[in-house]
Amino acid sequence: xxxxxxxxxxxxxxxxxxxxxxxxxxxxxxxxxxxxxxxxxxxxxxxxxxxxxxxxxxxxxxxxxxxxxxxxxxxxxxxxxxxxxxxxxxxxxxxxxxxxxxxxxxxxxxxxxxxxxxxxxxxxxxxxxxxxxxxxxxxxxxxxxxxxxxxxxxxxxxxxxxxxxxxxxxxxxxxxxxxxxxxxxxxxxxxxxxxxxxxxxxxxxxx
Numbered sequence: 001x002x003x004x005x006x007x008x009x010x011x012x013x014x015x016x017x018x019x020x021x022x023x024x025x026x027x028x029x030x031x032x033x034x035x036x037x038x039x040x041x042x043x044x045x046x047x048x049x050x051x052x053x054x055x056x057x058x059x060x061x062x063x064x065x066x067x068x069x070x071x072x073x074x075x076x077x078x079x080x081x082x083x084x085x086x087x088x089x090x091x092x093x094x095x096x097x098x099x100x101x102x103x104x105x106x107x108x109x110x111x112x113x114x115x116x117x118x119x120x121x122x123x124x125x126x127x128x129x130x131x132x133x134x135x136x137x138x139x140x141x142x143x144x145x146x147x148x149x150x151x152x153x154x155x156x157x158x159x160x161x162x163x164x165x166x167x168x169x170x171x172x173x174x175x176x177x178x179x180x181x182x183x184x185x186x187x188x189x190x191x192x193x194x195x196x197x198x199x200x201x202x203x204x205x206x207x
C-alpha cells in the first residue's frame with residue numbers, strides 16, 4: 001500500500017474525528033431541549049462553517065472515504081483478528097455514512113435552501129415510516145465511530161498498555177458508544193415523545 005494513502009487516511013481521520021466528536025456533543029445537547037442544541041450549533045458554526053475550515057472538512061471526507069476503501073480492499077479481513085475486522089467493517093459503514101450524510105446536507109442547503117440544523121437531521125427519525133431507516137442509520141453511525149476507535153486502540157494500544165488492558169479500554173470505548181448513541185436518539189426524539197418538525201423540513205422527505 002502506498003505510504004501516501006496511509007498518510008492521507010491518518011491525517012484526514014484525525015481532522016474528522018475531532019469534528020465528529022464535537023458534532024456528537026452538539027447532538028447530546030438536545031437532551032436539554034431543541035433551543036440548547038440550536039444555540040450550541042450556532043456557536044460551533046462560527047468555526048466549522050468558515051470557508052477554509054469547511055473546505056478542509058469536505059476534502060477530509062473525500063480523502064477518508066477514498067483511502068479507507070483502498071485500505072480495506074488491501075486487507076484479507078477474514079484472516080485477521082476481531083479487532084481488525086471491527087476496524088474494517090466499521091470503517092466501511094462510516095465511508096457509506098459520510099458519503100450519504102454529506103451529500104444530504106449539501107443537497108438540503110443548496111437545493112432545498114434549508115438551514116440544515118437539528119430539524120433537518122431529526123426529520124427522518126421522527127417521521128414514520130422514514131424512521132424505520134433513519135433510526136438504525138444514525139445509531140449505526142455512532143456505533144461505527146466508537147467501534148472504529150476501539151478497533152484501532154486495541155491493535156495499537158496492546159503494545160503500550162498490554163493486551164488485557166487494551167481490550168478493556170476498547171470494550172469501554174464500545175460501551176461508551178452504545179450509551180452515546182442511545183442518549184442522542186433520546187434527545188433527538190424529545191425523550192421518545194416525538195420532536196415536532198417544521199413543515200419546510202418535511203418537504204425534503206416528500207411530505
